Amino acid sequence: MARYTGADCKRCRREKQKLFLKGAKCESAKCPIEIRPYPPGEHGRGRTKDSEYLLQLREKQKCARIYGVLEKQFVNYYKEANQKTGKTGENLLRILETRLDNVIYRAGFAKSRDHARQLVRHGHITVNGRKTDIPSARVAVNDIVEVRESSRNLVPFQVAQGEAGDKTVPAWLEANASRLRILVHSLPERQVIDTQVQEQLIVELYSK
Numbered sequence: 001m002a003r004y005t006g007a008d009c010k011r012c013r014r015e016k017q018k019l020f021l022k023g024a025k026c027e028s029a030k031c032p033i034e035i036r037p038y039p040p041g042e043h044g045r046g047r048t049k050d051s052e053y054l055l056q057l058r059e060k061q062k063c064a065r066i067y068g069v070l071e072k073q074f075v076n077y078y079k080e081a082n083q084k085t086g087k088t089g090e091n092l093l094r095i096l097e098t099r100l101d102n103v104i105y106r107a108g109f110a111k112s113r114d115h116a117r118q119l120v121r122h123g124h125i126t127v128n129g130r131k132t133d134i135p136s137a138r139v140a141v142n143d144i145v146e147v148r149e150s151s152r153n154l155v156p157f158q159v160a161q162g163e164a165g166d167k168t169v170p171a172w173l174e175a176n177a178s179r180l181r182i183l184v185h186s187l188p189e190r191q192v193i194d195t196q197v198q199e200q201l202i203v204e205l206y207s208k
Contacts, residue, residue: 056205089199101135107175147180
């Protein structure tokens with residue numbers, strides 16, 4: 001499966017804000033954007049004219065990078081969101097939020113979405129009792145996501161149990177750290193999705 005293998009910190013610098021792609025490093029003084037708060041490259045410090053198209057493109061890029069989705073898959077998500085009833089932008093964020101890797105991250109069982117994606121791909125996660133190793137798999141209402149019994153003594157999950165309560169879990173999920181279980185109560189509404197993106201700009205970009 002295709003995935004981005006470059007430097008995550010350059011992506012944050014390109015968007016001129018923290019996208020929290022590196023877990024604890026993003027919260028520390030070692031975060032590169034704290035040292036070099038300008039885009040990477042020879043002309044990173046130069047002024048750019050923020051045209052309407054550039055603003056829309058940057059917002060789309062930012063959203064895709066936050067969730068770790070490549071262009072082709074992101075376009076497919078947009079097309080699916082556009083076919084649903086309701087606001088296309090909100091539908092898009094709801095699709096991204098219900099990805100299995102994002103659910104693991106939101107519940108506090110992984111330090112970043114990349115970390116969550118790795119845990120899923122290595123077969124440590126089950127959905128409704130069945131092993132699922134596809135990070136893009138989507139959860140539904142009343143689904144139960146759990147760490148496999150044979151994986152519960154691994155360091156990442158021991159750390160997650162020890163740090164239970166340090167991270168706020170969104171209301172649409174119920175995380176039980178002691179049992180390493182997540183219950184999906186409902187699909188997320190826009191007001192509980194704290195991703196800092198202006199989804200309407202993405203809709204405007206793809207509507208051209």
